[in-house]
Amino acid sequence: MSADLLAEARRRVDDGDAAGAAAVLGRVAEDASNAGAWMAADRLAARLPRGEDGSAPWARRSVRLALLASHTSGPLASALRVAALAHGIALDVHEAPYHAYEQEIADPTSGTYASRPDVVLLAVDQREARLPDLSASPEEDVRREVDRWRAHWELIRSRSRALVLQTSFVPPSADALGDVALRTPGARRRLLRQVNDELALAGDSGAYVVDAEAVAAEVGAGAWADPRYWFAAKQAVGPGAVPHLARRVVDVLAGALGLGRKVLALDLDNTLWGGVVGEDGVGGIVLGDGPAGEAFAEFQAYLSSLRSRGLLLAVCSKNNPADARLPFEQHPEMRLRLEDLVAFEASWDTKPEALRRIAKQLDVGLDALVLVDDNPAEREIVRQLLPQVGVVELPAQPSGYVRAVASFPGLQSAALTADDARRTERYHARREAADLEGSAATREDFLTSLRMTARIEPLDEVNLARIVQLVGKTNQLNLTGRRHQAADVLDLAARPGAVVWGLRMSDRFDDHGLVGVLAAVPSGGDLRIDTFVLSCRVLGRTAERAMLDALHAFAVTEGRARLLGEFVATDRNAPARPILPEAGFRPAHAPPDGDLAAQWWELVVDEQRIGSPFVAWTGPDGSGGGEVGTPTQDEEVARG
DSSP: OHHHHHHHHHHHHHHTOHHHHHHHHHHHTTOTTOHHHHHHHHHHHTTSOOOTTSOOTTSSEEEEEEEEESSOOHHHHHHHHHHHHTTTEEEEEEEOOTTOHHHHHHOTTSHHHHTOOSEEEEEOOGGGSOOOSBOSSHHHHHHHHHHHHHHHHHHHHHHHOOEEEEEOOOOOSOOTTGGGGGGOTTBHHHHHHHHHHHHHHHOOTTEEEEOHHHHHHHHOHHHHOOHHHHHHHOOOSOTTTHHHHHHHHHHHHHHHTTOOOOEEEEOOBTTTBBSOHHHHOGGGSBOSSHHHHHHHHHHHHHHHHGGGGTOEEEEEEESOHHHHHHHHHHOTTOSOOGGGEEEEEEESSOHHHHHHHHHHHHTOOGGGEEEEESOHHHHHHHHHHOTTSEEEEOOSSGGGHHHHHHTSTTOOOSOOOHHHHTHHHHHHHHHHHHHHHHHOSSHHHHHHHHOEEEEEEEOOTTTHHHHHHHHHHOOSEESSOOOOOHHHHHHHHHSTTOEEEEEEEEOSSOEEEEEEEEEEEEETTEEEEEEEEEOGGGTTTTHHHHHHHHHHHHHHHHTOSEEEEEEOOOSSOGGGTTHHHHTTOEEEOOOTTSOTTSEEEEEETTTOOOOOSSEEEEOTTSOEEOOOOOOOHHHHHHHO
8 A cells, every 4th residue: 555655646746746745645654564665755755845945835834853862863854754744744854963962952052953943852762861770769860860851851942942852761671670670669660660750740831751662562672672773773763663653753743733633523334333223223233242342332432532632523424314323322332422422414425525514513624634434435535535634544343443543643632731621512512602693683692692701811830731732723713823832932921011811711601711812022112912812612702802802901001002913814814814903903014023924903002992892801900891791581581
């Protein structure tokens, strides 16, 4: 299969179809078992066109990565570039000299910093951990080692503002203590794992540990660390394991950059259960009993667990709608229930048509979807007609379904927030609100009946992760498309007179959590909006007016002359274009330090007002504004 994909990619490159070639090469990265195919894919990817500034018009995002390794890094650099293609990332890799990671970090003039990286990857072998074989003071040795690596992270971030990734230490498969190490507190094997755990917990929204030990378990100890390659070429990771490690690294990176997938679109017959429910009936499907039935049940349980990290589940099946729902309602071995799903598309339309409807219903891009379908023909037509949609290559036996989905690119989460765990519930609340909108006489009546309130809060250690996550992944309601990491957000908040706010919103159906971010900085006597994003879950609810109204009130107290805002068009943020003009902003000239390519807008603080007619807000200082709707007569009667 890899040979066919490489041939197709080569043809597309020769024909000048860069986007198509990149998509096909991304499919090569879905299979990490063929290291040779990955090397060929990297050579082909080098032929894809780049702009004069290094940008890649065929990519979702261009990213510069500095690779600092304790071992030979060439094979890993090549594999990282290929793994990135599965996420639509054009990855430029700067390789630091062999085993010079500490010098590169310490020297402010090093090539690492000169490369202006967006991401720094520390790929370090367990030999680099300064831990004894047997420690007399385990806690002290672990603390010292954790502090050493955290100091490296902090120095990197202070000098480059880059995101930091570090591979975890993988204990060697053989050591002098053998199994005695399991019950010896000071054994190096145990110390390495403690260091891994504490580094992972010590990381924040700007530093992440990649679980290399999980990769080693996946490929096997012999494939992970082959001593022949270490002694011959100082290659700490075996050639066959390199693509697996690269895929794991880039999965974490994509999650941190907000490029992860959001929705698993699930087929039903022979995907969630064995057999065809429309022909076999609920009692005739294979689920729960026997080897295949147990495998289907375990697969459903795994899918259900993915909701805890914020992934959404939808049904996309060629079926009679009534038949498709019966197992969810009647079969005792079903692990998934209708309430676990955010969309249910069961019809005889084509899969591409159904997937488009799911994306529209959930208000997400097609690149947020992943199709899980046992039928090779259905998978192929989606790949051909909707190349933005991810497609899992399910094996013939259901026993392999969990592994196929677990290893698919784009489903990794860099961090978990409270909002992630409640995402399914919030989509159900959106559906209830949509039903209300359909029955309202006017849009104003609908907005009033929602009884929306907002709380605007300053940046703090509790909401930092969610604010960075929202800035990183929001595409539609994003005025500038800027992607700030944690260090950038903290820098903005530290500027005198600046604000970084999060907006929490509630209505009669749900507490939507933190759904908006606004960052504004002084610009002479004005206040300039640096970042403004809103989650699509409050699209059309006028939440933007609440944030801007609160910012206006702040500008009044600070004696600012104008509010300045800019709109930088991207291929995804057209819904954000009217935000400023609809709030009363007027066209303006760019400030001296402003982007001349952007559309600039101004609001004169003393002469103009904004207002928030449908959302009552409370500001960080306890002040308030806006209006909240009142219950209708029917609602009062319903309350009794």
